[in-house]
Amino acid sequence: xxxxxxxxxxxxxxxxxxxxxxxxxxxxxxxxxxxxxxxxxxxxxxxxxxxxxxxxxxxxxxxxxxxxxxxxxxx
Numbered sequence: 001x002x003x004x005x006x007x008x009x010x011x012x013x014x015x016x017x018x019x020x021x022x023x024x025x026x027x028x029x030x031x032x033x034x035x036x037x038x039x040x041x042x043x044x045x046x047x048x049x050x051x052x053x054x055x056x057x058x059x060x061x062x063x064x065x066x067x068x069x070x071x072x073x074x075x
Contacts, residue, residue, distance in 0.1 A: 011040030013049065018075060029072035 003013040014037035022028040033053055038044035058064050 005040075009041050011038075013038055013040075013044065015049075015053075020072065027070075029070050030067055031072055031075050 001015050001017065003015065005011045013035065016034045016036060018031040018034060020026060020029040020031075033050065035044065035046050035049060057067050
C-alpha cells in the first residue's frame, strides 16, 4: 500500500498489511501493518502512523469487527 501526502513537503509511506489466507488450515487472519518505506522530511514516527492506521480501522463499520475477530499479532 502506498500512502502519499501532497502537503509541503510531499511525503510517501509504503506499508503492507500481512494476512493469512482463508484457505489456510488455521483460517483467515490479519496481522499488524509493516511500515517499509518513508520518503519525507525527518524520521517517520511509526507509533503515530500505526495509531492513525488503527483509528481508521476502528472507524470503518464493516472492517472493525472483521479485524477484531481475525487479529493475529503473532508476526
